[in-house]
Amino acid sequence: MNDYRPIPCAVHEGYQLAVMRRQRLRVQGRDAEGGALTLLGMAVDVFARQGEEFLVLEGAPGEQVTIRLDRIESVEVVD
Numbered sequence: 721m722n723d724y725r726p727i728p729c730a731v732h733e734g735y736q737l738a739v740m741r742r743q744r745l746r747v748q749g750r751d752a753e754g755g756a757l758t759l760l761g762m763a764v765d766v767f768a769r770q771g772e773e774f775l776v777l778e779g780a781p782g783e784q785v786t787i788r789l790d791r792i793e794s795v796e797v798v799d
Contacts (some may be wrong), residue, residue, distance in 0.1 A: 724772040725790045735775050738763035744799070745777060746760065749792040759785055760798065 738740060747759040761777030764784065768774070773789040 722771055724788065725732070727773070727789050730787065732766070732773065734795075735766045737762065738795075738797070739766055741795050746796045746798050747775070747777065747787060747792055749787055749796045752788075757787075759787060761785065 723740060742762055744762050745760070751760065752755050759777050761779040763775065764778045765776040766774070774786050775783050775789055775792070776786050778784050
């Protein structure tokens, strides 16, 4: 069973803008097991797969991390 909870369209659009602007973000949320996580990187993609939506951040060149959008608790633009 898929436990994904859709996010508001306005929030999704904010992630798309961050990708278009190549913004560096600090993202706090939860992993698949419910543990706290903090990610830091440039927003490079937002995509959907099997009814779930994801944000991709690039930390170091070539190093990417993906988080499901409904697991994000806060986002901060980092200069």
